[in-house]
Amino acid sequence: MAGKYEPTIVAFLCKWCSSAGSDLAGVSRMQYPPNVVPITVMCSGSVSPLYILNAFKKGADGVLVSGCHPGDCHYIKGNYFARRRIALVKELLEFIGLEPERFKMSWVSAAEGTKYTQIIKDFVDVLEPLGPQMKLRREQ
């Protein structure tokens, strides 16, 4: 398989829902592509645009931000702020010409292990034809 391009996805997963969801996928032995670098954050509302931009700078081909469903945030309102902030980041990334397929957000609850694996599978499928992300990546 040497030479086949494998996209790298950096996923910011909120500890209480999405990260737990990914854990459920793990203990249930659900198969999904190993292309994800999961980073647990306390809340999707704590994901700063700097994390997202830095992930792309370090060479991430895709970035996912995932949190609790609206109404279920462990900190009550964090995911509502995330919903706004991530929308703004998404608008800006598209405006400067980054492929919109590279940046995604999702609501994944602690019970949605299957949904998480499906999100990752679909994300990898979408990223493969786009090739490595060279635009915001830092020159070596």
Next chain:
Amino acid sequence: MVNLDDLKKEAKRILQDDKVKYVVGYTRSSAGPLASPVFIEDPEKIGELIWDASCVQNLAKFLLDEKRRKGRAKKPDTRPIAIVVKGCDSRSVNVLLQEKYIERKDVFLLGVSCEDLGVVDQKKIAQRFEGKTIQDIKFDLSPELAVTTEDGTVKLPIQEVLADRCLECQANFPVVYDVLLGDKSRKKVDEPFGSLEEIESMAAPQRWEFWQEQLGKCVRCYACRSACPMCYCDECVVDTIAFAVAADTSAEEKAQKIKWIEKSPTKSENFGYHMVRAIHLAGRCIDCGECERVCPVSIPLRHLNKKLEKAAKQLFDYNAGFEPDKPALVSSFRDEDPEDFIR
């Protein structure tokens, strides 16, 4: 019609009545055709004030200096300062009030209406006289400016060389003021986000080429940041290792400070700086246009901020600088905020 004598009278009055420490206004400059900020303490010097379409700077910026000065002084003088504000500038003041950076009592606002014009773009004037040497440009309160070249003097309608941002003006007269001079009728703007059309109509690869070329010119002089009244952080994200240290900050603490953006003007760092600045200004930028005007390499910076201004309006029905009592864009939400992009 804004009566300059009325402006001078008001400014003189508040100085004589000891209501303010000093007045920040505009005056004629020896450096070029545009106005310069002037700081007047002596009521007798009020004659230096001018008001015309060359008054481009956003004087709200100097509120930040005043706050820093007060912070450093052992026995600060707590009298307010007065600033002359155009419509756009007054929205900056509202944002500073909204964020509780200053208090309403700290500033006396001498509001002037741009009525149906605005301020000029010096580059547009230069383009009109391409190949000629401009010897002098004279402004007065009329809707025309007089340009003298080796061919003589011509009158140029200000409307034809208005700054781009004035063509999308959302506040042609101040929205917060202590005194307001000039007509208070809203200027009609057909396309408030018209300047974005060209870039938005490009396909993603062309948009990338455009921004790569433009931001590739950046020399990281940070003039855009210095000119912006909303960039008031003591420690900017690009200066993470410079500031928040004291004599007792441990070496380990300093070594662990995260450097989000490097100093070198390479592509990824330039993109990082400008994008982070645009996001930090989301819901705060009021399009005074100073960032783009001061850029020594002519990067069309306004568009980055304008895009987020459009997003704020269309997605969240949010307009910066009009309601200082409401919460900021990113520290509030509505139940109906769009989530069609979220799986």
Next chain:
Amino acid sequence: MDMILQKKSLAPWLERLEGYDIYAPVRQDDIWNYAHVTDGRDIDLGYPNTVQSPKPIIFPQCETILEFSASEDGTPVMREVIPEPNPFVVLGMRPCDARALTLYDKVFGGDIKDPYYWKRREKGILVGLACTVPPSPNCFCPTVDGSPCSTDGLDILLTDLEDRYYVESLTKKGENLLNDAKTLFKAPTAAENKAAARIKSESEKKINRQVRQLAEVPPKLAGMFDASLWDEEAMSCLRCGICTYLCPTCHCFDIADELSSSSPLKGRRIRNWDTCQFPDFTMHSSGHNPRPDKASRLRQRILHKFHYFVVNHEAYQCTGCGRCISLCPVGIDIIEVLDKVRDYA
């Protein structure tokens, strides 16, 4: 040696200069700047002064000075990175920008020569363009011992005679450049000699701005460290740094390390332009800042240019190009400041 070059022969001359990179002023959107030019026909020397001086060609904004990495046992390995540029020609340099390089020569030369600077400087051949009319309304080169037709720092000086250039080669390097395309140059006629001399002598009179009796300023500045003038003049300063970034004589820099990977360790040490106008320019690691306010930083800029540099190098660190005046967002005018210093009581 003086020659005449027809303007239509300019592009052919440049084409014959094989092996040289050519830098010339080009139009970029609505401003002029020096850029690497591959097609001689893109060059238009009828330009006002460039926004950025040609200093980035010889003193780049960002320069790698060494690279480091960790070998397998963890010992750091450092590799010096000395530039080896192609020989290059800078075309159309204004005399003020060329004089500025002679000031850099003093700073980067002397007892210890900066290898990064000199490796580029030595490879450059500077072809200047005399200023028939002042390129900027804020030019004041005669005040600071310059002139619109000065030859300081240049290898060749061109003077515009409508449809041709009067070409003076001033150094061996300049002469070699002419010899590479001998057939394109002719000896000047007596009329052409006269025309060039007339244009040059008239050019200085066309400069409108000056600081009278500038020589009184350096000794005056010595006693003005605590003057209240600096507070007044710096009130409107935005500490944006444009004055120093665009100044052809400013040369302060900052050294920083940037990692491209931390494990295994790999990175480079770079030199970036810095400016005394930034608040953190003199920030100490203890948190103390001897120049915490705009007044002290404006004072520094003026004292450095018109007092310290005069004491250290017997020259003003200013060539009167006027860029800092024209491009300051708030119109802080160095000529006005110097007038006030001279008259300060």
